[in-house]
Amino acid sequence: AQSVTQPDIHITVSEGASLELRCNYSYGATPYLFWYVQSPGQGLQLLLKYFSGDTLVQGIKGFEAEFKRSQSSFNLRKPSVHWSDAAEYFCAVGSLNNNDMRFGAGTRLTVKP
């Protein structure tokens, strides 16, 4: 079965600084990879997804992620963080044939003024 690891529980960055959130997955076949964001008291909103093709994926709110098969990683990046980006970020892995999606434990992002 697939699994996801988000090594960083909590990250703090200054507003305007760049951001990279790490995600490592374990899955034997080609994975489907997702990043979701959750604001306090809200459900999960899809930021971006990778199914196939170009390994650099663009998402909403200026986020992008790069699929690196050799490193089993799908790190999320943003060149300049805004205060409104403070939230919890979840990486997830699924596959075409499995019946469920595995989520990481999440990374909480704090943005300093």
Added chain:
Amino acid sequence: EADIYQTPRYLVIGTGKKITLECSQTMGHDKMYWYQQDPGMELHLIHYSYGVNSTEKGDLSSESTVSRIRTEHFPLTLESARPSHTSQYLCASSERQGAGGTQYFGPGTRLLVL
């Protein structure tokens, strides 16, 4: 923008009460899910459904039950709530079989059992 709704958003209830958490989606998705989420933890799948009259248990054991009588509606019921059921419950739906289909989430129900 996904159209998936959950009610109530917040619920405080006493031990032993029966509760039903509602989830509805207007996207015509076949597959629906219930997840349990605790602070600092990954989401755990507790139930899912392929379509009408189909329900399956997820990888996390749960004392709750679900039903799927209509495509758009996937309620979750706890017959006798206990403090251990205190958590956030997230409903989601996707448009095709298998986890390759993107899942869209509702806003969640935060449950506190006293």
